Amino acid sequence: xxxxxxxxxxxxxxxxxxxxxxxxxxxxxxxxxxxxxxxxxxxxxxxxxxxxxxxxxxxxxxxxxxxxxxxxxxxxxxxxxxxxxxxxxxxxxxxxxxxxxxxxxxxxxxxxxxxx
Amino acid sequence: xxxxxxxxxxxxxxxxxxxxxxxxxxxxxxxxxxxxxxxxxxxxxxxxxxxxxxxxxxxxxxxxxxxxxxxxxxxxxxxxxxxxxxxxxxxxxxxxxxxxxxxxxxxxxxx
Numbered sequence: 511x512x513x514x515x516x517x518x519x520x521x522x523x524x525x526x527x528x529x530x531x532x533x534x535x536x537x538x539x540x541x542x543x544x545x546x547x548x549x550x551x552x553x554x555x556x557x558x559x560x561x562x563x564x565x566x567x568x569x570x571x572x573x574x575x576x577x578x579x580x581x582x583x584x585x586x587x588x589x590x591x592x593x594x595x596x597x598x599x600x601x602x603x604x605x606x607x608x609x610x611x612x613x614x615x616x617x618x619x620x621x622x623x624x625x626x
Numbered sequence: 627x628x629x630x631x632x633x634x635x636x637x638x639x640x641x642x643x644x645x646x647x648x649x650x651x652x653x654x655x656x657x658x659x660x661x662x663x664x665x666x667x668x669x670x671x672x673x674x675x676x677x678x679x680x681x682x683x684x685x686x687x688x689x690x691x692x693x694x695x696x697x698x699x700x701x702x703x704x705x706x707x708x709x710x711x712x713x714x715x716x717x718x719x720x721x722x723x724x725x726x727x728x729x730x731x732x733x734x735x736x737x
Contacts, residue, residue, distance in 0.1 A: 552715050552727030613722050617669025
């Protein structure tokens with residue numbers, strides 16, 4: 511079974527440019543998460559989707575970040591315009607809610623963003 | 627202040643040696659605690675999960691303990707291997723979708 515797929519794996523852009531990340535969750539997983547991870551830190555939740563609905567976007571900087579999960583499957587996270595401080599790894603995770611596995615999250619490999 | 631504190635921040639050990647990583651938390655209410663292993667350039671992978679009533683859980687050479695009274699957990703790695711070099715992240719859940727991540731311990735195993 512394929513795991514969580516993310517692309518691109520690496521992205522280098524200049525500040526003020528837009529950038530987009532794509533995530534395909536594990537088949538059948540209804541919950542999808544986007545995290546930001548700075549070097550030497552744990553992941554920080556940006557947004558959580560239940561199917562196609564964003565149920566927790568309280569930590570998403572909405573002035574420059576946006577996300578969508580059309581049809582409740584794959585998702586795109588966008589930054590426009592990017593700032594130097596956005597350099598980080600962006601992780602996508604998925605889980606199957608409503609089971610007895612305590613909502614175990616399965617993570618993708620992440621996209622490493624460098625803003626110059 | 628982070629509600630999940632891990633120590634040490636980094637650790638270097640020789641191959642074959644044992645080590646213990648610590649996780650202290652103040653998260654409340656408590657649902658479960660997971661230890662994740664994150665290899666460089668990869669996403670975290672779950673090693674163990676413990677609920678309130680569980681004191682210990684093993685996964686091969688990894689053994690996690692939980693003291694819910696003192697709100698402490700540890701991850702013990704036995705007979706370390708080079709492939710154990712990674713970051714180990716403690717995650718405490720207050721509910722189904724309320725997860726608090728520690729900053730992780732960076733373990734380096736040297737030959």
